[in-house]
Amino acid sequence: MAGVLDSVNQRTQMVGQNRLELLLFRLVGQQVYGINVFKVREVLPCPKLSSIPNSRSVVRGVSHVRGETIPIIDLSMAIGLPGIPQEKLSTSFVIITEYNRKTQGFLVAGVERIMNMNWENILPPPKGAGKDVYLTAVTKVDEKLIEVIDVEKILAEVSPLREDVTEELVARSTTREPANLPVLVVDDSSVARRQIQRCLTAIGLEVVTRNDGKQALEHLREVTQDGSKATDHFAMVISDVEMPEMDGYTLVTRVKESPALHDIYVMLHTSLSGVFNKAMVQKVGADDFMAKFSADELAERVMEILDRT
Incomplete structure (x- = not known):
């Protein structure tokens, strides 16, 4: 073994x-x-x-x-x-x-x-x-x-991570142009969803959550049924990789092959080892990858992404 x-x-x-x-x-x-x-x-x-x-x-x-x-x-x-x-x-x-x-x-x-x-x-x-x-x-x-x-x-529970964004980053977030659209967070772990949501709301972002890739894809297709684009509804998608029914890699593949969805910025945010992930991210067409979990790093990366998209 x-x-x-x-x-x-x-x-x-x-x-x-x-x-x-x-x-x-x-x-x-x-x-x-x-x-x-x-x-x-x-x-x-x-x-x-x-x-x-x-x-x-x-x-x-x-x-x-x-x-x-x-x-x-x-x-x-x-x-x-x-x-x-x-x-x-x-x-x-x-x-x-x-x-x-x-x-x-x-x-x-x-x-x-x-x-x-x-x-x-x-x-x-x-x-x-x-x-x-x-x-x-x-x-x-x-x-x-x-x-x-x-x-x-x-x-x-065994080795808790610091989940709060530092005061410096929170203060910096108040100087940014307010985000008009929510962030779609996709993760099957209730712990991870709570961590990410707490991080993003601290920097002034609204968060919508779904528990797996299938739920997220169905939601994206539902909100774009009227002919709109995913970018009309969400600022970006942050998705776990390991999820029941549809994993994050497959979710990215489905999003990027859809004319109504492909322009949305998708970050894979996973506890998986980073050894193989760069090649995988490139293969499925994700826009970014980040290893879990640092509240400050996630907050800073998200603000950078939203400032340039």
Whole structure:
């Protein structure tokens, strides 16, 4: 499993085709969970862990991997389940991931396989599941329910990011020409939507949100049914990449091939590793790419974009 990203070229070919690969794993119990392979650097047997004084209980320790000191988060504990027992660490695994510009390891009980899937088969969690569940999506593999973990929610709780725009940028925003149109924000994570909306409203922008690419595309087509252009309704679109039903790459592809929509400025804003993203952004025709999440960087970039468009 250590070579989980060996066939990078094969995976980049899926860009714009609404496909992804899920790494399937287990925590405590028989439930199977999934994580996007593009966020995985490698999978390895649980290494020796060194404790961190005064750390949160979900952080089981740190480990030295490839010359880097990485925090190891017990994924079971992070989503409210019992943690992996100390005596079972020797048979457990760590998934090394890159999210939001940070590297961390997730301790799991076992790793199963990689599945090539279509985002159309990745569905939002059931509405009755509640707003506090640690899932962004569900799907089925071999008639078994697979739960896709909301890692952004977990990391926001374990290692919170500063979400407020600095007073300097807020003051600078007041000197700009007021924006007449809202920004369309597309993200399946409620945490990410809240972070982005808070950032943009701080600099005086109105925000409209949608939970996935399919919803966003339908909304854009709906508002332009009267013959208007997307630019008549929105100043720009800020979209996540990983989303159920339609991912951000596919959303950009559909927008850019539509005469009514193609002029709208689209920024992909994602927690995915930046290693492959430049080539992907160019392939689908997005106007910009930014790694999550820095409130100041996002606010500054958005103001620059709006000032020149």
